[in-house]
Amino acid sequence: MTYAMLNAYSVSFCLLPLGALLFDILIGDPRTSFHPVALIGRMISLFEKSLLKPHASSFMKKTSGGLLVFLVLTLTYEIIWYVCTCLDKLDTWEAVVGRALLLSLAISPRSLAEAGFEIRHYLVKKNIKEARRKVGWIVGRDTGHLSAGEVTRATVETVAENIVDGVIAPLFFAALGGVPLAFLYRAVNTLDSMVGYKNEKYSDFGMIAARTDDIFNYIPARITGLLLLGAVCLLRLDIVSAVKTFWHDASKHPSPNSGIPESIVAGALHIQLGGVNYYGGIPSHRATMGQADEALTSDHIKKTVWLMYVTTLLFVLIYAGGSFYLYYSSGSF
Template identity: 55%
Template sequence: MKEFLPIAAVVVDCIIGDPRSSCHPVVMIGKLIAVLEQKLLCPRAAQALQIMAGGLLVVLVLIIVYSILWYVVGFFATLPSAVAFWLEACLLAFVITPNSLAKAGREIGEYLSAGNLSEARYKVGWIVGRDTDKLNVAEITRATVETIAENIVDGIIAPLFYYFIGGVPLAFLYRAVNTMDSMIGYRNDKYLYFGRIAARVDDMFNYIPARLTGVLLVFASWILNYDAAGAAKTVLRDAHRHPSPNSGIPEAATAGALGIRLGGLNYYGGVASFRAYMGNGPGPLRPMHITRSINLMYASTLIFLGLCLVLQFIKQ
């Protein structure tokens, strides 16, 4: 029965979604990181000391999160098997985000289709870090598609990958790694040294899942009758141009599959930042590309779940 737990988690996520609550486990991980940052970050310290302090934060967060989840899952094991199964499925659902990604993408697409640019800019600002107040339809679409593509790794495949390796505790440990990177893994004055280890650990944990996702997106493109050959070609040609060693793979695969071009000029706090182009689509992005990126997300997720289910039965 345990082999069906990831499928149950995806079902739970699709039905319930990602509840906004201060008691959400990922929110609590964020609070833990914030408390430790307050204790350990000293901007006036030497660079080496900042790196060591940031490394200590990473070690403490991972030990605390993994230990708590190990004990929680151990407690679940003392309960009736059906109860334990659904409790673990609910826990795993907390660290995957297909429902949230799809809901956000569809909502933005609907505002764009209705010509409501102001609301679309506001909503896309919830899921991207760039300035959104002057974005046009194509730029809002690009921001949304890029975020969905990148989060296929961070929000779905990677946590499920680590679940299959080490159960719910390891899936939560991955989510802690990803949360640390999103909070302190920036190359700015404040976090350049303190967040360096968090960023490197995130790169390491995403290395295999990102490349696995690239392969999954090619197969998903083929199943959906998108451009599978274009997806594979764009990954091989363009993924390395992304500043992240991992994020370029799902973005390039999505660009190739949909026949669009991602990347370009973004603004962060009014400061221009150019992201290398991926793909060479002939025309501007439109809201339908958001829908197609969501289709790719769900198809790649189902392929991965099916593959892991087969492997589990083979192991038995």
């Protein structure tokens, strides 16, 4: 590989997250059954049919669930690695663009924003029926009887939580190991969203998937927390309340990671998240975060989306700037 090619690849590594974010903003997440994450989901469903035996012992279900995780992660990484290898056979900058486009499919800031703003639109128009229907697409709880405030709470919680899952974590793993590792993370996250439930069907079979997701999100969630506090400052929201709420309430969340962004958003916006949700008609209480100083309104969705975008931009700029600095200081340029 020539020196010029090495330089090009060095620059491409620095620009990869910026290019991915730009593609996401311009193109968004294509709604197709051939989307890589959709294909990962179909792979999981296919393996689940073979591996999940309803009458097996708890140990065997956990073992089968572990095998599911191993198979899905291994195949996902190998397939994306092969695609990237094929891209590298193109001209250098074509390969760079191809990798950035592929990485854009692993992140979802535009999809999160579009979902949030669509629900907000129906709330503003006082079309609560359609708002309930749309929020049902992005949450697992029952939504048929939610009030406008509860629709807002569900939307804010989902957007806040997915700042980690849908944006920062895949970019973080791309920084560590390129596009294949970013998609390996997306496979971890998809496994958790499909089988990582604490119910009769999945409590044993999905245990390893859920634990793997907790482990993979541990560092990205804390990076997100720091960047989200920076976004709170930049948007001139209440940083003191955000820090206090994070300190007192983040650990109350059943997830060791999701409580970080949700508690910061709750404090920054002076709202209360958590409370009673219904799943299949059965109530489930989750500890509350933040104080209900303000009634939940559609404007809180807009503010949460802006917090998501500013947090994303901060990570991308730090990633690109840090990479350029390391390469420059090492004499690669």
